[in-house]
Amino acid sequence: MKYTEKKVSVPLCAVSTTPGLVNKTGSWKFAEPLFIDRVSPCNQQCPAGEDITGYMYLASQGRFEEAWKLITEENPFPAIMGRVCFHTCEEQCNRKDHDEAVCIHTVERFIGDYGLSHGLKIDVTEPEKDKKIAVVGAGPGGLSAAFHLRKRGYRVTTFDRHQKPGGLMWYGIPAYRLPKDILDAEINRLYEMGIEFKMGVTIGRDITWDALNTQFDAVFVALGAYEEAGLSIEGINKQGIFEALRFLREINLGKKPKYGKNMAVIGGGNSAIDCARVCRRLGAEATIVYRRTENEMPAHPEEIAMAREEGVEFLFLATPKEVHGQDGISGIKLEKMALGEVDDSGRRRPTPTGETFDIDCDGMILAIGEGTRVDDLPPSVSHKKGVVETDQMGQTTESSLFAGGDIIDIPHTVTHAIGSGKRAAIAIDRFLQGHKAEDIALDQFKWGDRGNISVGLMKGITLFMRRNPSLEVIDYKNMNPFYFDHRPQIKNHRIPAKVRLKGFQELITSPSEQEAVSEARRCFMCGSCTECGNCYIFCPDSAIRRDPVGYGYIPDMDYCKGCGICVNECPRGAMKLKFME
Amino acid sequence: MIEIRFHGRGGQGAVVATKILATSVFLDGRYSQSFPAFGVERRGAPVTAFLRVDEKPIRIRTEIYEPDHLVVLDPLLVEQVPLANGLKKDGIIIINSNKKPVEFSDMFKGFRVATVPAGKIAVKYHLGSPQSPIVNTAILGAVAKVLGVVTPESLIEGIKTDVPAYTENNAAAAQEAYETVSNVVQL
Amino acid sequence: MRKVLTGNVAVAYGAMLSDVQVVAAYPITPQTTIIEELATMQADGLVDMDYIRVESEHxxxxxxxxxxxxxxxxxxxxxxxxxxxxHEMLHYATGARTPVVLANVNRAAAAPWTIWSDQTDSVSQRETGWIQLYCEGNQEVLDTTIMAFKIAESLRLPAMVVLDAFFLSHTSEPIDIPDREQVRDFLPPFDPGDLWLDPNNPRTFGGITMNDAYMEFRWQIQRDMEKAKAVITEVHEEFARVFGRKYHQVEAYQAEDADVVIVVSGTVASTSRDAIDLLREKGQQVGMVKLKTLRPFPREEIIETLKGKKKVAIIDRNFSPGATGIWAQEIRNALYELPEGDRPLIYGYIAGLGGRDISVKVIESIYQKTLKDNRPDDVDMWIGVNYV
Structure with missing residues (x-):
């Protein structure tokens, strides 16, 4: 008989006769996987409460307009932020434990510039409200509050005693760090949103606080820190001695103060660095005199490094004792200092040694700290040592008056001011609708326990999907970095130091689109599901399914044995295993 | 059947030259076959490629040992390769050279030779680099003129089919070579 | 439509016209241009398929x-x-009854390192249960790729299309490209029947099988391989009806009245046709038999074709160390069924290893030796070897 004629009653291949579905292996489990969106450490760190993970995800796909929209949910000024924020987010970046942190600010800068070059606008989609709000101070805090309130449909009027809105962003930051056209262009969007600006008006003098209170339903105050600390040493009134902010303001206004050829800058903060670098650009020698050492300098290390590149000299452990000279300054007597015990700020305290020496200089800038002036606020607003007392959301002891920026108890940075303006806008909105400004119900919209509130989370923005938001912050050791390559951080393109000294040209040039996308792709998108599919692929029981709603995956508990492989293989820590009782 | 053997160096385009000719000959309504004597390709290394043309389907699938004609993309190859090996007695050798055919009297004594400055033409049309011009399309113009195995129209069409980059320049190079190739000289 | 294409591009056209749905491949000279061309076709939207990049052939x-x-x-x-x-996965494909089609460009085995043609790679897979289809020209390569899907899918057995490195893979010649709709009629979409991985009805495939059933599954493979001979012939005939080109598992050329029959496969068959014509012009009674299938081995047809011939010269572009050329082994094995008087003398030749040319002259010399020698001097004879 031929083979072909025989019949066999088995299938061609060994196949189980009952479908595998009858065996509900889910009954074996004592743990179950959960999908959870954790907070990335950068998001928690951002004082403005930006969704960095979200816009990195969008930028990594070249979706810059959406990325811009996601940033401007939280912060009106991405192009400014990408330039002047000290990006402490990058210090928290989980990728720094892998190779190097993601260069977040460069991507943000690209997105901000993209918004400007493409003329992206903010749409006020909320219905117009009849409530009116006054914002006093058009610095970053005030502008941020005005922006967020206007987006909510309020009628906002912003007052400022200066001619230009922007506050210290305009008067304090030199143009090589933040070009004026970028600043003006981003602020211009606020005009286009319908925010009214009344410039050159000092509240308390031109308009009384009472008048303001009666004309407006709520007031937000962010006066900034313009008071400069002085030195009471012999000869301090000689010609050629400036205070830092006054010096920078004049430069920013295009005026030429009578500076010398050999400038001493006293202080160790960012203002001191700014002043010294400005002097170099004006053609003068500049020496920073600081009473502690470089380790204790409050200035940003990158700024210090760039100042050195530009030829700024540093003299540490020295403090001025006396100014030499006839009418004008010709030198300073300095006292040598030594480092003593650790003080309240966690830094070693400078202690006098009694030993002095002289240096020659024909100009001196004092950058030894700036303070606030809050005495003119209405008496019902309580304050202590120049710091206005507020709750977490910025509400002062006068219930319709909210405060933010440098006059409240937060670090004095542009980004913190912007974050405080956003918080206060949320609080004012709640106040005007009859809710308590501060409420634990708001905690769920924070980036972690320590992070700022996110408008995006409150509104349920879905540009970057978070299906199961939580307050848990994800760290590197709870991720699975096997799935990430090793790739160095993008380096900012800086123009050469020689070229920088020729003027106030911006010292960093913008990245290319390709560079921005490439850097955004370095982002791990910590804690969030990006639909990478590892859980789906690795599940030995095919118990992970596509979410029928359309994004991400869900476990099928009928078949999930709780083995936890999906959780282990999730690169981003966007899953966790819950042990059952 | 006409059998032509091409000698060149890696990078000059000898293999592609035979492919273009195979396509062009086919467009003329004849049968063709092209085939590289495949080495481990390196720029500058000697490369041999073959072309067969016939009125009927070609069944033989071997290297060409007794070519009817020879195309030499670099005459300096003679130092490494016995170029004229097996060449039939009245075969024609087309050489990429700025020299006149008589200047090859020592090298190719007894054969018929034509020369064409294909390298110069290739450089003129920006094909390859001046140090390493891609001479294949230029030399094909000379092949069309001297050997008559393909019509110039089909050759241009073949170049357009098989050369995706710089198509116009390649076609112009072939045209110029067609017009400027020397007469065939019996050495 | 007629185009001048290399053998590798012809393979890609065959797969594309067959509406292949998944391609998983790893590049290797001289196969690379096949998958490059398929990737280009995918990028150009000519074929709707998934291309899986993998880290190895396994x-x-x-x-x-x-x-x-x-x-x-x-x-x-x-x-x-x-x-x-x-290799391991080739066996698995058969056991799992998956009708995968594989184009193998015959490349000799290392060491020493080589990229040129001989059949050692494919004949080494003789026992894996793959149907093996050898080709002599680029047209046959394209046509066979299409037919391979039809053969494989109707038998639920994997099939290998085999073409010589460089002599086909990199040789350009005019070929006819079949009409896509005609191919679709000829080769309908793959219907896996009841035997497929259905996520909504998950079942275990190929699970551990005890000695009470394993042999039955193996026996079915053998049964279907035997059936394959009839299936291949049917597919050849249907292809001829639709596209006008007829292929055979065993094709005799001028062999009817031949005293010496040369048996060949791959491109040697093509060159042999010229050699036979040349010898016939000189009055020699010589013919040629081309073998297209190594598996299933067409033993009945071979017996029928070679019965009563005086001398059969088999050219193997491969060899089994310690034994003989693979085609010679198979033919000797088949012809033993014949009564002694009908059994031809077998002259086994090994030639063309590592891409050495099997020219018309080589084929002529094999013929002359076979004609001259009353008996073969050895069980196989190596052609053109410069013995040290």
């Missing part, structure tokens, strides 16, 4: 098996060392 075949079990038409291509690495 994974390529594993992915193809998975795709095929999922009900997709799966294809891969490789050669030489790549096919050797695939």
């Amino acid at each position: 994974s390529a075949m594993a992915a193809c098996i998975g795709a095929s079990m999922g009900g997709a038409r799966a294809f891969t291509a490789t050669c030489g060392q790549g096919l050797f690495l695939m």
Whole structure:
């Protein structure tokens, strides 16, 4: 008989006769996987409460307009932020434990510039409200509050005693760090949103606080820190001695103060660095005199490094004792200092040694700290040592008056001011609708326990999907970095130091689109599901399914044995295993 | 059947030259076959490629040992390769050279030779680099003129089919070579 | 439509016209241009397929098996060392009854390192249960690729299209490209029947099988391989009806009245046709038999064709160390069934290893030796070897 004629009653291949579905292996489990969106450490760190993970995800796909929209949910000024924020987010970046942190600010800068070059606008989609709000101070805090309130449909009027809105962003930051056209262009969007600006008006003098209170339903105050600390040493009134902010303001206004050829800058903060670098650009020698050492300098290390590149000299452990000279300054007597015990700020305290020496200089800038002036606020607003007392959301002891920026108890940075303006806008909105400004119900919209509130989370923005938001912050050791390559951080393109000294040209040039996308792709998108599919692929029981709603995956508990492989293989820590009782 | 053997160096385009000719000959309504004597390709290394043309389907699938004609993309190859090996007695050798055919009297004594400055033409049309011009399309113009195995129209069409980059320049190079190739000289 | 194409591009056209759905492959000279061309076709939207990049040929075949079990038409291509690495999965494809199609560009085995042609790679897979279809020209390569899917899918057995490195893979010649709709009529979409991985009805495939059933599954493979001979003939005939080109598992050329019959496969068959014509012009009674299938081996047809011939010269572009050329082994084995008087003398020749040319002259010399020698001087004879 031929083979072909025989019949066999088995299938061609060994196949189980009952479908595998009858065996509900889910009954074996004592743990179950959960999908959870954790907070990335950068998001928690951002004082403005930006969704960095979200816009990195969008930028990594070249979706810059959406990325811009996601940033401007939280912060009106991405192009400014990408330039002047000290990006402490990058210090928290989980990728720094892998190779190097993601260069977040460069991507943000690209997105901000993209918004400007493409003329992206903010749409006020909320219905117009009849409530009116006054914002006093058009610095970053005030502008941020005005922006967020206007987006909510309020009628906002912003007052400022200066001619230009922007506050210290305009008067304090030199143009090589933040070009004026970028600043003006981003602020211009606020005009286009319908925010009214009344410039050159000092509240308390031109308009009384009472008048303001009666004309407006709520007031937000962010006066900034313009008071400069002085030195009471012999000869301090000689010609050629400036205070830092006054010096920078004049430069920013295009005026030429009578500076010398050999400038001493006293202080160790960012203002001191700014002043010294400005002097170099004006053609003068500049020496920073600081009473502690470089380790204790409050200035940003990158700024210090760039100042050195530009030829700024540093003299540490020295403090001025006396100014030499006839009418004008010709030198300073300095006292040598030594480092003593650790003080309240966690830094070693400078202690006098009694030993002095002289240096020659024909100009001196004092950058030894700036303070606030809050005495003119209405008496019902309580304050202590120049710091206005507020709750977490910025509400002062006068219930319709909210405060933010440098006059409240937060670090004095542009980004913190912007974050405080956003918080206060949320609080004012709640106040005007009859809710308590501060409420634990708001905690769920924070980036972690320590992070700022996110408008995006409150509104349920879905540009970057978070299906199961939580307050848990994800760290590197709870991720699975096997799935990430090793790739160095993008380096900012800086123009050469020689070229920088020729003027106030911006010292960093913008990245290319390709560079921005490439850097955004370095982002791990910590804690969030990006639909990478590892859980789906690795599940030995095919118990992970596509979410029928359309994004991400869900476990099928009928078949999930709780083995936890999906959780282990999730690169981003966007899953966790819950042990059952 | 006409059998032509091409000698060149890696990078000059000898293999592609035979492919273009195979396509062009086919467009003329004849049968063709092209085939590289495949080495481990390196720029500058000697490369041999073959072309067969016939009125009927070609069944033989071997290297060409007794070519009817020879195309030499670099005459300096003679130092490494016995170029004229097996060449039939009245075969024609087309050489990429700025020299006149008589200047090859020592090298190719007894054969018929034509020369064409294909390298110069290739450089003129920006094909390859001046140090390493891609001479294949230029030399094909000379092949069309001297050997008559393909019509110039089909050759241009073949170049357009098989050369995706710089198509116009390649076609112009072939045209110029067609017009400027020397007469065939019996050495 | 007629175009001048290389053998590798012809393979890609064959797969594209067959509406292949999954390609998983790893590049290796001289196969690379096959998968490059397929990737280009995919990018150009000519074929709606998934292209899976894998890290080895072993994974390529594993992915193809998975795709095929999922009900997709799966294809891969490789050669030489790549096919050797695939070996384990080749057996698996057969046992799982997945009709994967594989184009193998015959490349000789290393060491020493080589990229040129001989059949050692494919004949080494003789026992894996793959149908093996050898080609002599680029037209046959394209046509066979299409037919391979039809043969494989109707038998639920994998099929290998075999073409010589460089002599086909990199040789350009005019070929006819079949009309796509005609191909679709000829080759309907793969219907996996009841035997496929259905996510909504998950079942275990190929699970552990005890000695009470294993042999039955193996027996079915043998049964279907035997059936394959009839299936291949049917497919050849249908292809001829639709496209006008007829192929055979065993093709005799001028062999009817031949005293000496040369048996060949691959491109040597093509060159032999010229050699035979040349010898016939000189009055020699010589013919040629071309073998297209190594598996299933067409023993009945071979017996029928070679019965009563005086001398049969078999040219093997391969050899089994310690034994003989593979085609010679198979033919000797088949012809033993004949009564002694009808059994021809077998002259086994080994030639063309590592891409050495088998020219018309070589074929002529094999003929002359076979004609001259009353008996073969050895069980196989190596042609053109410069013995040290």
